[in-house]
Amino acid sequence: MNSATSRLWLSAFVFTAFGAASMGGTRPANAQDVFEPAARQGYYLALGLRNGWGVVHDSDLGLLDLMPNLGLTLRTGQVVNDHLGLGIFIESGGGAGRKWLGSYGTLAMEGQYIPIANENLALRGGIGLAFLGVARRDEAKKRDDDPTGDLGTLYKLGMSYDWFPAYDPGDGSGGFAVTVFAEGQFLSAGDLWSSTVFVGVEASYWFGFDRSRLTLSEDQAFEP
Amino acid sequence: MRRISKPVSFTRRARLSNFPRLSNFPRLSNFARLSTLATVAALATLVAPLATSATALAKPTATKQSAAKSESSAPASSEPEAPPPLTKLPVVRSFSEAVFPSAALRDRVAATIELALDINEQGGVDAVVVVRSSTVAEEGGRAFAGTSTVTDYGFDRAAIEAAERLAFEPAEAEGTPVPVRMGYTVRFDLPPRAKDRVDRAIATATSTAGREARPGPGIVRLKGVVREAGTRRRLPGVLITVFRVEAGKPQASSAPDVPDGPDGPQKSSAQEKPGSRVGAEAAYEAYEATTNADGTFEFYDLGSGAWRAQVDLDGYYPFRTTEEVTEDEVLDVTYYLERGSYNEFDVLVEAERVQKEVNRRTLKAAEIVKVPGTLGDPINVVENLPGVARTPGGGGAIIVRGSGPEDTGVFVDGIDVPLIYHFGGLKSILPAEVIDEIEFFPGNFSIQYGRATGGIFNAKTKRAAAQGFGGSVDISLLDSSIYLEFPIGDTITVGLAGRRSYIDFVLKAAVPDDASVRLVSAPRYYDYQAFATWRPSSAHEVRLFFFGSDDRLRLLFEEPSDLDAQLQGTGLDAAVFFNRVIASYEYAPSSTFQNSLKIAFARDTFHASAFDQFSSHIDFHNLQFREMARYAPSDAFALSVGVEGILGTVDVDVSATRPPKEGDVVFGDDLEDITVISLDDVPVANIAPFVEAELGITDALKIVPGLRLDYFRRLRTFTVDPRLIARYALSDGWTVKAGVGLTHQPPEEDETSEGFGNPDLDPEWAIQYSAGAEWVPTEYLKLDGTLFFKDLKNLVSRTNATTTRDGVIAPLIYDNGGKGVVYGAELFVEHKFNRNFRGWLSYTLSRAVRTDSGDSKSRLFDFDQTHILSLVASYVLPENWEVGLRWRLVSGNPTTVFNGGVFLSDFDRYSPIPGETNGERLPLFHQLDLRIEKRWVYDAWSLSAYLNLVNSYNRRNVEGYSYNFDFSQSDTVAGLPIFPILGLKAEF
Incomplete structure (x- = not known):
């Protein structure tokens, strides 16, 4: 008979005096994971340039223009676990079509999803406050009721890949990276909206995890 | 017996390579x-x-075995095998x-x-x-x-x-x-008190005096304290291990185990090594100590040299370092352990009060600050609970179950306050730092509250004893605040807080110089709080709480006649200022008897002036008191007896037109119709004794009858409010409940003043009925459904009737001919903090109608909102991140549309032609608010950064209509667009 596989509940109450749990303070009891050192860990700071093409549309005038777009990006945040990162970004840029000039700025929150843990490919999206401004290129054709701009909401979805050219596993946690990305952006501001597709490159620095969160050699772990 | 849900995963300890077990x-x-x-x-x-x-x-x-042998030869038994x-x-x-x-x-x-x-x-x-x-x-x-x-x-x-x-x-x-x-x-088991430990040490020393001297414990070489990073809280019961490795050299070990010592830090002596292991590759010497109640530890007689120290504690990241110990000095260290999560809910102990009301919602301060879209404001959070309507145009009022803002009682520690929001309704008069929890009753509330036909809101201020000096500084785009607390001895805690807005600086910078309005003093507010709590023993608590608020606004208009041809002068000035000093004494010698006495000294000042024509100055000095004793000799019976009231005098200087009231469509037609009142030392007295019993008829059935007697000196009237609440526990998870009660509410002061209103008015009253059920399927999930009906009578309503006073026919202005009916259903699904998630879903379906005096046809209540849906959720992520959202879907408020205008030659302006009163609705309101927060923890303090994104998808919600000069054209007035609130908060 294999009693290990049967559901036998032996109701022999055996009292032991193990569990005298006495404490003088409260302590939370979350599990604390520690990680193997890797490059893409901890906080990140990224400065980048992006180039794209998009359309600007007004509810009264219709399609205003197709315009190329150049922008600056500043991103910062943190990877919170193997698959998720959170942060904020500030972006600003502008473009010129045949008839209209456009400019935008945004302050938004961002999330990134890392499909394969500790790999460098990430999907990222964001939502936040944005400003969209437009103006006619030809001053002579300007009208009093032309749209000028408004505050609104920005939505963004894209993907990125971080390349760590100089990282060595012996370096510990974090490092410099070059990030390439592609993303789509939709901005709705009052009667105006725009949608743009971008590609870009960033220089980013990953600060790494604190040693208390890392699996280290004894000498590294006990550094004063 | 109580069975609970599946076990959670085990706590995993930090892994260290190459470390001895x-x-x-x-x-x-x-x-x-x-x-x-x-x-x-x-x-x-x-x-x-x-x-x-x-x-x-x-x-x-x-x-x-023998049975097995015999089994092979004998038929199998039909009985189950043991x-x-x-x-x-x-x-x-x-x-x-x-x-x-x-x-x-x-x-x-x-x-x-x-x-x-x-x-x-x-x-x-x-x-x-x-x-x-x-x-x-x-x-x-x-x-x-x-x-x-x-x-x-x-x-x-x-x-x-x-x-x-x-x-x-x-x-x-x-x-x-x-x-x-x-x-x-x-x-x-309780740890000994610090005082007991000292006393025992003294007793031990005294008892051994004169006897043969015992050998000392050794020389302290390494000592210290273990604290929690960010809070500086001392951590007792923490194991510290010190060791050193000498490769290739075995260490001898012959010392016996050291038994547990007396109270105080556990000592380890180098002469009494608890153990060592001799291995082929390395030998080591190691000792352990555990921190005592004060978080301190000591190591004795450690040899000179480098010692590695490790501190491991469940729920915290491991701490590792190397200490250099020398023979001629004592090394004193402080180790800061970082918690895995600084989410407040991890350490939040919710000791549930036995509920005796039909509906009682409570929110802890830790929950309040996390709800997106409410800017961390405790009062704004209430708007997301069932039964509470959305305030049009933003915050500033609490609208409960079809009753106006003036119908809901607002209290701080049971003491009435004149207003709960600062100007603009964005922030309330109390910051979350001084609040412990808020409790909210949408109806059928306890007999200890009265003079309200709506609901009751009570903010309970902080009472926890300070562990040490600490506090916080919070800076956001709207205002900045500071909070400090510190103990004095073992029995006294003192707290100080202050907050000031700076939206006035922002507006002054934003408004152009050539604008038609000039901000002399842009809307600004500040509030301040101070408290001291003395607990001479566990049964007594004496507390002094001082708080106040000051709001001010001054505008100058270039062309006020653009607003209205009748306006003269250029200025608009408004100020509200109030103070409270609450002295309270709580006596609770046992669970059988408790007594609470609160006395408050109060001063309220309201000032407003506009365009040299209108002015209002009201000064109200008053004393409020609340005394309640509760006797509960058993679980089946408790009796509460008490009295509460307000006594004071008010000075009134008013020169203005009559203020608008609920249901008014067009008012102030004639700005020349100004009434002047000047009164000094008008006495105010409202006193209400009450009695309430809690009867456990059976283990499952509890009935709470109560009776309240109100005296209103202004009205020279007594009223009696009987109320009854019943709760029946069908099973462990199911409870059904019902309540019925009568509540009275005096008219507003201006409604009974001789110049503005009718001094012969009677109190308004309401009979509230509610019935519902609660289901608690798991420890973390609760569903609560309630049906409610409210019958409102004697409502103050405008009338064209006249009366004779002192032989002179005069307009009655108001009478008690109004009535109303409110009915609906509420659903509240709450998920308490579990598996990093917390949230709730609140839905109210209701209808509120009013019938004005002399009218046969009813109309919608000004704030009637048929559907009110709120979804609130927050999730705690690793690395001290937290994200949250709030989504609201609310029916548009009723509105009265103007169908053109008629020219009034006497006033040289147009007057609107109103359609049916509240005959149409504004469009549906919906809005998504997001919140993200990150905390950085340092040794002695922590820093949080948060971003609130209000109206994230920039929904253009219509809050009303604006018209041109002759009311022939209209446009929508939109509410707040998307706007971010960035903030930083430092805690120490």
């Missing part, structure tokens, strides 16, 4: 109440019967200490919880059941008012959670792992 060192914990001797004794107790049964087992085995006897008992492989509930520690209550554990074949705990619970309050310990069950402190839950984290080497029967059920006792 700690299990080689016997634990010399000062706080685990199991001494080495006790362990041996317990094991002996365990082994003895096992030895006996082992003998017995041998026989059954032999018997079984389970094989155990040959090995479960052995604890991974021990987890229970968390002592802080409320119990504060109240000096210990407990013993007997559990039954189901241990599976892998040694994991499948289920935990509470068999028996008992508590013991320390002599002089503070009673926990209103409850008598162990679960109120959370002992059961703490013991269950600790047991779920245990891991065993599984029991075996004939060499095969088998599942077993085992008894397990968790004892929550």
Whole structure:
């Protein structure tokens, strides 16, 4: 008979005096994971340039223009676990079509999803406050009721890949990276909206995890 | 017995490579109440019967073997086979200490919880059941008012959670792992008070004086304190290990184990090594110590040189460092341990008060600040609860179950306050830092509250004793605040707080110089709080709480006639200022009797002036009091008796037109119709004794009848409010409830003044009915459904009737001819904090109608909102991140549309032609608010950054209509667009 596989509940109450749990303070009891050192860990700071093409549309005038777009990006945040990162970004840029000039700025929150843990490919999206401004290129054709701009909401979805050219596993946690990305952006501001597709490159620095969160050699772990 | 949900995963300890197993060192914990001797004794107790049964087992085995032989030759028996006897008992492989509930520690209550554990074949705990619970309050310990069950402190839950984290080497029967059920006792023993420890040390020293000197314990070489990073809280019961490795050199070990010492830090002596291991590659020398109640530890007689120190604690990241110890000095260190999560809900102990109301919603301060879109404001959060309507145009009022803002009582610690929001309604007059929790009753509230036909909102201020000097500084785009608290001795806590807005600076900078309006003093507010709490013993608490608020606005218009041709002058000035000093005394010698006395001295000042034509200055000095005694000789009966009231005088200087009222469509047609009133020292007296009984008819049925008598001096009237609430527990998870009650509310002051209104008005009244059910399927989920009906009578309403006063015919202006009906249903689904998630869904379906005096046809109430849906959710992520959202979907408010205008030549302007009063609705309102927060923890302080994104998808919600000069054209007035609120908060 294999009693290990049967559901036998032996109701022999055996009292032991193990569990005298006495404490003088409260302590939370979350599990604390520690990680193997890797490059893409901890906080990140990224400065980048992006180039794209998009359309600007007004509810009264219709399609205003197709315009190329150049922008600056500043991103910062943190990877919170193997698959998720959170942060904020500030972006600003502008473009010129045949008839209209456009400019935008945004302050938004961002999330990134890392499909394969500790790999460098990430999907990222964001939502936040944005400003969209437009103006006619030809001053002579300007009208009093032309749209000028408004505050609104920005939505963004894209993907990125971080390349760590100089990282060595012996370096510990974090490092410099070059990030390439592609993303789509939709901005709705009052009667105006725009949608743009971008590609870009960033220089980013990953600060790494604190040693208390890392699996280290004894000498590294006990550094004063 | 109470069965609970599936066990959570075990706490994983930090992994360190190449480190000797700690299990080689016997634990010399000062706080685990199991001494080495006790362990041996317990094991002996365990082994003895096992030895006996082992003998017995041998026989059954032999018997079984022989039975097996006989089985082969005899037919199988039809009776079920007896389970094989155990040959090995479960052995604890991974021990987890229970968390002592802080409320119990504060109240000096210990407990013993007997559990039954189901241990599976892998040694994991499948289920935990509470068999028996008992508590013991320390002599002089503070009673926990209103409850008598162990679960109120959370002992059961703490013991269950600790047991779920245990891991065993599984029991075996004939060499095969088998599942077993085992008894397990968790004892929550109180640590000695600091004073007791000192006294005992003195007694020991005194008792040994004159005897033969005993050898000293050695020389302290390394000592220190372990604190929690970010909060600086001292951590007791923490194991510190120091060791050093000398490769290739074996270490001799001949010292006996060191028994647990007396109270104080556990000492380890270099002459008494607890253990060592001699290995082929390296030998090491290592010692352990455990911090005492003050978080301190000491190591004696460590040899000179480098020692590696490691601190491991469940729930915290490991701490590792190297210390250099020398012979000629004492090394004093402080170790800061960073918690895995600084989410407040991890340490939030919710001791549930036994509920006696139909609906009572409570929110802790920690929950309040996290709700997106409310800017961390405790009052704004209430808007997301069932029964509360959305305030049009933003915050500034509480609209409950079809009653106006003036119909809901607003209290701070049971004391009435004149307003709850600063100008603009964005922030309330109390910051979240000084609040412990808010409680909200949408209807059928306790008899201790009155003079309101809507709901009751009560903010309870902070009462926890300060552990040390600490506080916070919060800076956001709207305002900045500071909070400080510190103890004085063991019995006094002092707190100070202040806040000031700076939106005035922003607006002044934003408004152009050539604008038609000039901000002399842009809307600005500040509020301030100070409290001192003295607890001379557990049964007594004396408290002084001072708080106040100051709001101011001054505008200058270039062309006021653009607003209205009748306006003269250029300025608009408004200010509201109030102070309260609340002295309170709480006496709770036991769970049988509690008494609460509160006396408040108050001053309220309201000032407004506009365009040299209108002015209003009201100064109200008053004394408020609230006394309540509760006697509960058993669980089946409790009696509360009390009295509360307001006494004071008011000075009134008003020169203005009559203020607008609910239901008014067009007002102030004639701005020349100004009434002037000047009154000094008008007495105010509202006194209300009350009595309430809590009757446990059966274990499941509880009835709460109450009676309240109100005297309104202004109206020279007495009113009687009887109320009845019943709750019946159908089963462990299901409760049905019902309530009916009569409430009276005096008219507003201007409605009964001789110049503005009718001095002969009577109080308004409402009969409130509600019935519902609650279902608690799990410890973390609660569903609450309620049907409600409210019958409003004697409502103050405008009238064209006249009366004769002193022989002169005069307009009545107001009478009590109004009435109303409100009915609806509420659903509240709440998920308490569990698995990093917290949130709730609130839905209200309601209809509120009014019938004005002299009208036969009813109309919609000004704030009637048919559907009110709020979804609030927040999720705690690793690395101290938290995200949250709030989504609201609300029916548009009723509105009266103007169908053109008629020119009034006497006033040289147009007057609108209104359509049916509240005959149309504004478009549907919906809005998504997001919140993200990140906390950085440093040794002595922590910094949080948060971003609130209000109206994230920039929904253009219509809040009303604006018209041109002749009311021939209209445009929508939109509410707030998307806007971010960035903030930083430092806590220390």
